[in-house]
Amino acid sequence: MGDPLVRKSAALSRLRHQLRKKRESLADHFEFKMYIIFHFKDKQKKNGAVFEVAEVIPVMTNNYEDSIMKGVKEEAYSLESSKELLEKDVVQLHAPRWQSMRRDVLGCTTEIDFFLWPRNDIEKIECILFSRWKGEDTPFKPIQAEFNFLRGDYEKQLMRLLTRKDKSGMIINNPAQSMFLFIDKNQLQTSKNKAIVFKLSSVCLYLPQDQLTSWGPGTVEEILSQHIPD
Secondary structure, three states, X not given: OOOHXXXXXXXXXXXXXXXXXXXXXXXXXXXXXXXXXXXXXXXXXXXXXXXXXXXXXXXXXXXXXXXXXXXXXXXXXXXXXXXHHHHOOEEEEEEOEEEEOOOOOOOOEEEOOEEXXXXXXXXXXXXXXXXXXXXXXXXXXXXXXXXXXXXXXXXXXXXXXXXXXXXXXXXXXXXXXOEEEEEEEEEEEOXXXXXXXXXXXXXXXXXXXXXXXXXXXXXXXXXXXXXXXX
């Protein structure tokens, strides 16, 4: 019998070839778990807020070409970087609903609705992604890819959205263009004046297909234990 790693690689190559002919995504053959973590500046007083995505929806980037090019026209990101995204075999992993990992609200699934700005207590937003082959009753394994969005980076983009007339569906992205945040703008009436606030309504990760099998060590429980207090 041959080397099992060689057999697995050959099978993966054949699958990629079949998917190209069918215009399917390799990601459709995986199950995913995604966790969104809000890291706060004062770690001694405030633990990170951890949410589990209720359902991760994989979509090929090329299917969203019109949306990507619209973002170019609105100067959300550059034409050059968008061409790079379209030329790569990239999968979008959409997260529209989540549930808090707080022990007192476990099991309560809601649409993503997180007050993002104005506030200065957040340090960064991080996403952790796990996957496994569909149909295999095996533990989820962490994908070796980083998804981070620093507060300073997203605040600069939110400032530019203040003058936009849109109230929903606005998109901002981290410098690595691996994490995209869908933003809603709301106007609140206070006793003295009107205030604009931005809320996070959905998260989308961009992952090249060749990283779908780049798994690292550790389990879901081991990695989350670093962020969820006992």
